[in-house]
Amino acid sequence: MTKGRTGLVKTDKGQQTRAAILKTALDIFREQGYEGATMRAIAERAGVALGNAYYYFHSKEHLIQAFYVELHDEHLASCAPLLEREGDLKARLLAVMRAMIKTLEPYHQFAGKLFKIAADPHSPLNPFSDESDPARRQSIDLFREVVAGSSARIPKDLMLELPYMLWLYHMGIVLFWIHDSSSRHARTYRLIDRSVEIIDKLIRVASNPLMSRLRKSAIRLMAELREDVSLVES
């Protein structure tokens, strides 16, 4: 795996330069989207030479990754209060999903480009890559919290895999949202409403002892799939 060039920051001044480049980049991403945010534009506004940006960030993709992380943190923060007080699983999941789209909303066009980069198996932004492992883990933990903090009674085996399943589900919703050109992304919200309803029902059905065989094979499949993910790119 590629070592991040982040290790090359040894000085206080270096830290500052790095921060300045990053901040400028995020600003331009917001202002001008993906197109206007050329490495030259970022370097110029940050007051450094073009090459200097590459000293601190391997590539433009690494710079974009920082943006991604920021959005994720914002989503986490916006979910926290509700997860404190709400007990119903369906309501929890619904809130988390809606909050996610709301967080992402201002960057719809940008997210398309981001997703394009993330889709490359060799990109550090790829959600399945080793470099994304911390972010992925954090994201799955959020869904673990959604399930574990609810009042729903769920079989242990399902409880173990459900967070990962929901994480995959949320990736699917993001995928849909990226393609959703309806006004205010009404379709995505509708899809969330409907799919959360179904997931809630499915969890109930799957928790039924009569379904234990099918459930077990589905869970086993998921477990294997998950294991694969962490082994990919090794």
Place this chain on the structure above:
Amino acid sequence: MTKGRTGLVKTDKGQQTRAAILKTALDIFREQGYEGATMRAIAERAGVALGNAYYYFHSKEHLIQAFYVELHDEHLASCAPLLEREGDLKARLLAVMRAMIKTLEPYHQFAGKLFKIAADPHSPLNPFSDESDPARRQSIDLFREVVAGSSARIPKDLMLELPYMLWLYHMGIVLFWIHDSSSRHARTYRLIDRSVEIIDKLIRVASNPLMSRLRKSAIRLMAELREDVSLVES
């Protein structure tokens, strides 16, 4: 939507040049993968000027799309014989899925790049885009054939949406395969085996009258999702 520059071919000579560029491009894609297949390399080997390639193909992506179409045709052809003789739904789906991976296998690395391009909502290669509509339709038809040509008895409402569901499923498998670095893609094949088994079971469960409520809401969700897809980018 962008009009294909294909309309600019009016002469026999033009047709030949176009074909030569395309053939050369496919050759280089195969030989050197995505990296080596620069527009300059393609133009040079095809014996035309760089700009000429752009006269016949809007962009490199359009050139790659031709490659994509070729792979799809190959997959179709390799499935046809089995779909003639086999009646069991599980066996049919399994065969189609395995054949797909086998067709794609020689281009694993290339497929990663292709997927990256296809992930951009604004790319003509995007599987949900208008420009991809014919290819998508064809692909969904394949799954319709898988279901309809089988001996399985399936409720009408499910029958209507199942092809699209299976198409989505197959996209998921491709996504996994792209990330699968196991030798001979053993994991992908295992995933296919397991997931086809589960899908088969799920279809049986969903066909049970007791499940009609859950089934109906899931189907309605799918129908809506599908409708959205065709409206995207309009």
Place this chain on the structure above:
DNA sequence: TATGTGACTTGAACGTGTTCAAAACTTTGC
């Protein structure tokens, strides 16, 4: 046969992400 029209072809030029050798600066060891 001349010539004009439209199809095709050319290659220089642009802006992009990225690399790299060299310069400038900062810290360390004495």
Place this chain on the structure above:
DNA sequence: GCAAAGTTTTGAACACGTTCAAGTCACATA
């Protein structure tokens, strides 16, 4: 205080996808 080693910074240069004004060609029409 100074040389050496380490760290940061620079900007020219590269290869790429893409554009475009200008050129060449084939053929229908006068």
